[in-house]
Amino acid sequence: MDSIIRKATEIGVHRIVPLYSERTEVHLEKNREVAKVAKWRTVTIEAAKQSGNSHLPEVLEPQRARDFMESGAREYDLRLVASLQPGARSLRDVLNEYRSERGTTPKNVVWMVGPEGDFTPAEMGVSQNTAFEPVSLGPLV
Numbered sequence: 001m002d003s004i005i006r007k008a009t010e011i012g013v014h015r016i017v018p019l020y021s022e023r024t025e026v027h028l029e030k031n032r033e034v035a036k037v038a039k040w041r042t043v044t045i046e047a048a049k050q051s052g053n054s055h056l057p058e059v060l061e062p063q064r065a066r067d068f069m070e071s072g073a074r075e076y077d078l079r080l081v082a083s084l085q086p087g088a089r090s091l092r093d094v095l096n097e098y099r100s101e102r103g104t105t106p107k108n109v110v111w112m113v114g115p116e117g118d119f120t121p122a123e124m125g126v127s128q129n130t131a132f133e134p135v136s137l138g139p140l141v
Contacts (some may be wrong), residue, residue, distance in 0.1 A: 005040050009047035009057055016040070017072065018062040021123055023115045028062070037061050065112070065123055069130045070103050078106035081127045083134035084114045111135075 001018065008016055018040075020027060028036055040059045048056055063072065073079050078098055080091070098106055110131065112119075119127065124134070 001036075001040065002043050005043045005057075005059065006047040009044045010051040010053060012053055012055060012057075013057045015058045015060065017060045017068060019065040019068055019112065019114075020062055022120045023117050024102075025115070033062060041064050052098040065114075065119065066126050069112075069123075069126050069132065070123050073130065073132070074108040075112050076106075076108045078109045079130070079132040080109065080111040081124070081128075081132040081136045082111065082137050083121070083124065084118045084136075085124060085134055088134040088136040094135055 005016055037059055041056075044056050044059060048054070080093075080094065095105070112127070114123070118124075128134070
């Protein structure tokens with residue numbers, strides 16, 4: 001997770017929301033969770049200094065993926081979920097469709113990336129019911 005936060009900071013993301021999915025292997029106790037979030041915030045500072053990025057992303061406390069999809073993601077113009085499922089489209093196709101339908105590019109985008117093995121079929125169902133677009137990251141896992 002430290003590496004993910006480091007890279008996300010370097011590319012300039014605005015917010016990082018760690019998620020607990022049904023296939024998440026590590027679930028932290030509340031006291032350890034608070035300490036981890038503090039450590040991740042320190043990682044953002046180090047990564048911003050290293051990359052010359054003047055923006056620090058907000059790092060939220062971990063939450064259940066289902067809860068995030070159902071309520072936390074409403075503020076985003078475009079909702080994406082990385083998917084290994086058949087029928088997932090390329091990012092280029094999704095963005096082109098968005099632009100052609102709305103005449104503009106999205107201002108606020110969320111992209112969820114699941115655990116090893118992907119989100120469960122039930123979680124993917126929730127993502128589709130909450131307007132997340134399944135996007136392929138390419139033919140390699």
